[in-house]
Amino acid sequence: MADTPTFNQPLGGNVMPRFGGHATMMRLPAAPGPQGLDACFVGVPLDIGTSNRAGARFGPRQIRAESSLLRPYNMATRAAPFDSLQVADIGDVAINTFNLADSVERIEAAYDAIAAAGCKPLTLGGDHTIVLPILRALAKVHGPLGIVHVDAHADINDTMFGEKVAHGTPFRRAIEEGLIDASRMTQIGLRGTGYIAEEFDWTRSRGARVVPVEECWYRSLAPLMGEIRESFGPGPVYISFDIDGLDPAFAPGTGTPEIGGLTTIQGLEIIRGCHGLDVIGGDLVEVAPPYDASGNTSLLAANLLFEMLCVLPGVARR
Numbered sequence: 001m002a003d004t005p006t007f008n009q010p011l012g013g014n015v016m017p018r019f020g021g022h023a024t025m026m027r028l029p030a031a032p033g034p035q036g037l038d039a040c041f042v043g044v045p046l047d048i049g050t051s052n053r054a055g056a057r058f059g060p061r062q063i064r065a066e067s068s069l070l071r072p073y074n075m076a077t078r079a080a081p082f083d084s085l086q087v088a089d090i091g092d093v094a095i096n097t098f099n100l101a102d103s104v105e106r107i108e109a110a111y112d113a114i115a116a117a118g119c120k121p122l123t124l125g126g127d128h129t130i131v132l133p134i135l136r137a138l139a140k141v142h143g144p145l146g147i148v149h150v151d152a153h154a155d156i157n158d159t160m161f162g163e164k165v166a167h168g169t170p171f172r173r174a175i176e177e178g179l180i181d182a183s184r185m186t187q188i189g190l191r192g193t194g195y196i197a198e199e200f201d202w203t204r205s206r207g208a209r210v211v212p213v214e215e216c217w218y219r220s221l222a223p224l225m226g227e228i229r230e231s232f233g234p235g236p237v238y239i240s241f242d243i244d245g246l247d248p249a250f251a252p253g254t255g256t257p258e259i260g261g262l263t264t265i266q267g268l269e270i271i272r273g274c275h276g277l278d279v280i281g282g283d284l285v286e287v288a289p290p291y292d293a294s295g296n297t298s299l300l301a302a303n304l305l306f307e308m309l310c311v312l313p314g315v316a317r318r
């Protein structure tokens with residue numbers, strides 16, 4: 001009779017008070033790398049690609065701190081990720097604080113190793129620049145990816161102050177480089193003011209679906225996610241979730257807040273609606289703890305990352 005596999009478990013609150021224990025995501029065991037893991041939490045403490053308020057470099061540490069409140073079972077979806085997947089926190093990518101281009105190369109190399117190990121990364125950001133090197137690494141293994149992108153901003157600028165790579169450019173670069181299958185890309189929650197009237201049209205012109213926030217007001221997003229699952233079909237999908245996609249009433253701790261955003265409930269509906277897709281990774285970016293006096297933004301981010309873990313293929317449902 002084969003031995004029952006043993007999976008890592010978060011440190012329980014009845015074993016160690018939640019204000020103590022490991023300073024890892026959900027107080028999971030720390031691992032030196034992705035080898036032997038089905039999924040990993042990994043931090044990318046970079047904010048030198050941001051254009052407004054800095055501070056997202058502190059996001060991974062604060063998200064981990066607030067994640068101590070989480071328990072291992074999802075009571076809404078019955079997902080039990082730690083009963084079926086080997087998961088650990090593999091720490092942070094050692095970015096170069098003084099050089100964005102070098103940092104992007106370092107991030108890509110780190111995710112090359114994660115992808116080569118067959119491990120699905122769930123990333124604690126960091127500003128949205130980091131999604132470009134992540135997609136570069138994952139596309140080498142999986143080919144062009146479908147994308148569920150939650151954000152107040154389209155992040156498809158050609159340049160920012162003449163720079164091709166910054167937190168407002170990654171999805172333009174990723175489409176140009178063939179990392180994304182634009183016919184399997186949806187951007188949800190876009191809003192605010194723009195520099196040109198056609199601000200959100202570039203991805204549409206490449207075949208992506210754009211869902212401005214006004215189409216989300218006063219609605220459940222469960223039907224939208226049903227349409228996305230049907231249109232995406234089989235094939236790898238990546239979730240990129242900028243916390244400023246949610247309204248600053250719920251997530252004030254971010255660098256470029258925009259009023260009139262999605263609710264926390266809609267954020268949950270989006271991620272839970274990805275169940276059934278071939279999700280190969282995800283990120284939660286742009287949490288800036290210096291503007292998060294209560295810790296609520298980081299707590300929300302930790303919960304959303306757990307929800308991403310719960311929709312990975314192979315997660316048991318009890």
